[in-house]
Every structure is written in C-alpha cells, then in structure tokens.
Amino acid sequence: MADQRYDPAAIEAKWQRVWADEHTWEVSNDPDERPKAYVLEMLPYPSGEPHIGHLKTYSVGDAVAHFRRRNGYRVLHPMGYDAFGLPAENHAIRTGRHPRESTEESIAEFQRQFRRWGVSIDWTREFGTHEPRYYRWTQWIFLRLFERGLAYRKQAAVKWCPNDQTVLANEQVIDGRCERCGALVESRQLEQWFFRITDYADRLLDDMREIDWPPHVKTMQENWIGRSEGAEVSFRCEELGIDFPVFTTRPDTLFGATFFVMAPEHPDVLRMRDTPEVREYVNRAVNEPAEERGDEHKEKTGVPLGRTVTNPVNGEEIPVFVADYVLMEYGTGAIMAVPAHDTRDHEFAERFGLEIRRVIEGGEELPYTGDGPMVSSGRFDGMHNREAYDAIVDWLEADGKGSRSVNYRLRDWLLSRQRYWGCPIPIVHCEECGLVPVPDDQLPVELPDVEDYAPKGRSPLAAAEDWVNVDCPRCDRPARRETDTMDTFVDSSWYFLRYCDPDNDGAPWDRVVLGRWMPVDQYIGGVEHAILHLLYARFFMKALSDLDLLDVTEPFARLFTQGMITRDGAKMSKSKGNVVSPSALVESHGADTARSYILFIGPPEHDADWQDEGVGGVHRFLSRLWTIANEVAPEVRAPLSAPAEATPLTRKAHWAIDKVTRDMTGGRFSFNTAIAAVMELVNEIYRGRGSESPEAMRFGVATAGSLIFPFAPHLGAEVYELMTGARVWEEPWPEADPAMLARDEIELVVQINGKVVDRLRAAADAPVEELEALARDSKRVAARVDGREIVKAVVVPGKLVNLVVK
C-alpha cells in the first residue's frame, strides 16, 4: 500500500460516487433543529466550459458550505444556470443551431465539470433560467410588477447598440460602449419597457446599513444611485411666458448665475429660437456618439438662443444658450450657470466671454467650489454660504419660486430587448384595450421557434406570425403579442428564491419555505457584478415584499467578492493565449489539487497571478498527506480521540485546528493561511516519524485530513476514513484544546530601545518583575548598556522586555 502513488482520479471518483449514491448534500425543506445557512455562488452563464474564475468561485463557496455543515448548520447549496443571453444567440446566428441546443450542451458540460470538482451541491434543485418551468414564474413576477405600475412602457432616449441591434440598460453601457460587444452606443428615441427602480433609490441606499458587504461594493452602489440634495428653482422667460425649472445643488450661488443653459434635447429649445444654426447644433449633439459627447475634456460648445430668462432671486435677465454639456436625462434638462463657482460653467463662460461674478469669498482663483462668506448676494451678504443655502431656499419656498428637491443619477431599468433568446414579455397589444397582461393561467408564454435569429432592429419574434397573432385576452379581438424579450438580468434577479422551492407548480415559491432559507447568508461572486446584478436583485426583493409576496427586503446578507485570476499579470483570454483550463488542470493533478491551489495562491478577495510551478507544490503537499496516511493507517480503525499527552505533534495538531478555525470564522476567508497551517501540520507529522507514538501519529494525520476537507474534500474524506473508518463530513468540526495551545516556557525577547539584543528562556507564567529582572541580568544587555542609565522598562508578559536606555 505504502509504495503506491497518490492517485487523485481514483480517490475522487470513489467519494463522488458515495456522495451521489447517498444524496449526501441534499437538504429537505422540512423544519429542522439546526440553524440554516444558505450558501450561494453567483449562477454561471453556461458557455463552452467553466473557466478558472468559476473554479475559484466554487472552491471558495464549497469551503464555506463544508465548514458551515460541520459547525452544525443545515446548509442549502444549490446550482443553476443563467441560460438566456446574447452569446448563445449570436452563436445561433452564425451556425443556424438553435440557442437552446448549444446552451443545453454547455449546461451539460458545466454540470459534468462541477460534479468532477466534487462541489457539494444539492442537485435536486437545479434548473436553467431558459426552462419554461422557470421563466413561467419570471413572467408571473413581471405581471405582478406591471399590475402595480412598477413595469411600464415609455418613450425615451435610449441607448442602442448598433452591433447587437438592441437597446441596452444604462448599466450595460461602459464608457459609451456596449458592455458586451464594445460597439459605440447610439441614442434613439424608442418606446420601451422599464422597471421603476428609481422609486426605490432611497431604500436601496438606506438598507445598505443592514447588510454585511465589502465597503467598496457599497460605495459603488452609492455612486451609481448618485443621490444629491438641492433645490428646484424656476427661471421664467417673460417674452414667451415659459417657466423653466432647474435643479441645483448650490442654491447658495443663485446670485452668481449669469447665464442659463438648455440641453440640446430639451423640448423647448426650438420654441426659444428656431434657426438653421440652432437646428444644426441640436442635430449634431443628439447624433453624437455618447462617448464623444460625454468627454469632459472636450472644449465646450453651444449656441446662444437670443433670449433671456429672469433670475428669481434678483430679477436679472440672463442670456440663454443651448449646449451639449447639459444632459436632458438629469434634473430638468436645463441649468442655471454659475461660472464663478462651477468648473464647467466657468469653462463655458470663458469661451463665450460671459460675465463671471464671484458670490462666495475664498480661494485665490475662480472657479472656486469651496465654502466661504457670501458677497454680491443682496441681503445674504456676509452670511456663510452653508447658512445662506437654507436661508435662500426657505425664501424661495415662501415665494413659490422654488423648493427643496432630490435628484438621482439612477435611471429606471430598461428591461426590453429586441432579441430572441430571452424570456418573452407576457403582454398582448390590443388596439381596443391597450396593453393587456396574459392571464396567469396561460403562462408561460413560451418562446416559439423561429427560422432566422438575425437581429433587424426589431425582435426576431416579430417574424413568428403564428405566435404573434393572438386574440386579446380581454376582448377577444385580434391582437399582437409583445415581441421584445426581457433583459437576462431579470432572470437572475430572483433565481435564488426559486432554489428554495424549485418544484412548486402552483406558485413561484411557498412563502413559509422561503422563510426557512432566505436571505442568502453568504453570497459569493465576482466584483464585476457590484452594480448590475446586485442592485437589480435588491430592487426585486423590495418590490416583491411591497407586493406582499415575500418577507425579505435584502437578498444577500453577506457578500464576498473574489479577485480575478490573472496570468503573467494579464486577464486570461484566448487571444492572449494565457488561459488556464480547469478541465486540463483537474485532469492532470486532480480536483483537490486544483481547488486547493486556487485557494492557496493568495487571499481570495485579491487578484492573483497564476503560477504553473505553484500547482506542483500544493499537489506535493496533498500527496505527502496521502502517503503518510497510508503509512500510519491502523489495522483496526477506531473512532478518534485526542491523545492526552502533549508532544510536538499533538501540540501542532491543536495549533492547526485553532489556526484553521480562526482563519474561517467571523466572515474571514483566509484560506491561504489555513492551508499553510495544514501544510505545517503535515511537515510536523513527517518530522515525528519514529519519535511520535502511533496514536499521536494517527491523531495528527486524521486531524490534517479533517482540516483539509473543506478545500480538498476527497482527500480529506479518504485520509479520515483510513485513520478512523468514519466519514469526515459527519464529524463535527474539531476543537482545539486550550491546554495544548499553552506553553510552559517562552522565549523572552530582550530589547534595548526597541532593538532586539537577547533572547532568554522564561516560564510562561513568570510575573512582570521576574521578567524585568531576567532582562536586566542578561550579559548581552550589560554589554550594550555599558554604564548608561536604564530609565524605563516596558514588559509585555509572555513576550518581551524593552529597556529604555539614555
């Protein structure tokens, strides 16, 4: 036995069979004494085969799941697939294969590999979001939101990807480009479906207090929501009799407003002045790609409209311009310009030779955006601007010229897509009745097969005549189905609810069952979803709880965001040829090595650079554990009990238990140092060969197996079985004996002025005076002190003595 080699493939197959045959990781929804823990990794988009990032996600998640189980929790750890989406559809366009075929092929491959990795999943709860049994309920939820006006249609300037031929949500536009394909995004006026996420802006902000998420993710969401407080103030154009409200965060600078600017898209621009020059400017601005328009370094442009509006605080007539640095989507689409105290307005004023009037003192140069006393502001002169802020708003409110107001950067979520491979929107357009929801008992509205997936600016579904033409559910007259499909982020905004009750045919979930599992206790995934998915899912929970459909308002109580795995310092990509394939790695070294290495590489929340040589080190470590386990395996396997005798090995084992436990407790994910601790234990086991008793060896090896189990479950199970005959996952997590952690004797470090000069042996419980005396008596100290005076001694019991010498 002992001269055989560590054969991960055989060991891993053995235990995977046991777990599958015995349904080890399945949990029931019945009430249970144990506390629950819902551990979830972000659901994968199945395309081709899993990549190294998936391996990392599931290695982290599975370690958490195993650790929780052995600490007495009833753990829900399910799996599914985010199966709708553009890549499968684009593939279909190229090859003519139905996206369902290629998607399900990928799902089969993902499932095969996840099983091969030995991830402890309850597979009975698995589904893909493209399956009618799932998206039936996505549609059902859509209809509930529709009924409450939280899903609605409106005409708006929307982001259009000319390459994918579909609209995009704001969140899917990065630097003016399509998040998916990188094409420059255009602006189009279209009627589209939206979710009213802006109604929830404040709650999305406030409720972040309740959740344990990395601060930077919270900050990113805060920035995205972009709440700003200010005032809405009306400027009136007397000539035309139009009031123009503007939003400002700086009502204290109202007296410094020397001109007024409207966005090119503002509906009243041509009413103000309709000339070829204005028309041309507006057209050019509207058609400019978002990336160029949004470039703040671009020189300011604009056209005077030859009209004035009245500044309500001082009655001044100020000139009006149209300029593209003002955005229609934010605030009211028009601004008061205060060039002395706003950098953008200042730039514009310089360019057009407009008056720049300082109204707040401070700073050497203009524009000055800081605080200070007010000047040139009528009766507010001399007041500090922070006070003037409120005084001016109060005054405007009293006069009916303005009011306090809050604006958000967040826009409503545009959810319709002019694409095929997505969840159909369950609405019928009837000329008589308007928008008519498909009755619940006719759900799901199944995605029909079509001949041609190619996008043509309208959904490919529009060509499915038999499907599109229906009778209106309300009046029975001929009507047409909605042909847009939903953004796939809708699918992933509630999938974690369905895992709780996946086979429910009468409802998306049973509320009582949901209450037994939700919220997700530990959510794990990439930081790239910090805004999109995580914000949308939070919105869904709040909306659904407002509809009295569930009892949670935050889906993910604790979030862990993992860092990226790079190679040669660069993101892995096929074009760079630096891709590490998990399947090849598992093939060559086994799943335990692959999983352990990816956790050992560094703190999992950080990015880490892949080193091929490092894999060998971890494999060697696991191999050494297996080898020694076979060497010391007892003839008769008996339950494990900790030897009472303190030896170097038994002490080390208890130390490792303590270290690994601390590294995984209290939200810590220090798997790298936990694995290093088990490595130390294994090294100690090898050192103990010949000197340690068989019982100490058995305890050391069994402990190593037990501790490595969350990271290398197959080997952990194997080693533990060899030592004890028992199943390690049924064993409680080990507890370190404090007595074994304590030392009788310590090394006392002696410092002079903070520098180490000697190391002495001392009793661990020696009193402070004795330690100080020991230090003073040291020969090395005497040599260093050399007659100088010891003015002070700082004693840290059990550690060191620092003598301060002058």
Next chain:
RNA sequence: GCCCGGGUGGCCCAACGGUAGAGGCGGCCGGCUUAAACCCGGCUCAAGUGUGGGUUCGACUCCCACCCCGGGCACCA
C-alpha cells in the same frame, strides 16, 4: 480629478502596535537510483517592509504628504 485595493526575500505570499518570515515556488547539498525523474532529509541564501516626515518605550501595522501598480466613478448641475 475623486473614491477604493495593493507595494515585504529572486517570485507568490504571512505577521493582535511587541523577535520581520508561517507556508509554497525557485535554488543548493545529501540520501534513494546504474542514471535521471519521483520521493525523503537538510540547508542555505538573501531583503529590513515603495519614499519622506510624524506619533510611540517600540511602527509592515497608526497619522500626514508623496510615488508606483490595479480597479471603480467621472460634463450628473
């Protein structure tokens, strides 16, 4: 520009304000071997923690300023 992370031996990475070095890689020596690889044992090695200040008996750790790398946001009034 603003906001987050991060800079420690040749490399990846550890260190409640208390001995800078746990673990791994790489390297070296020895054992095993006809030999090499694997494996086992040992070891060395080196840097003083990005820079400059400060607080402290004592700073990788706390504070200030700055540099470099990575990420996020950014014409949002």
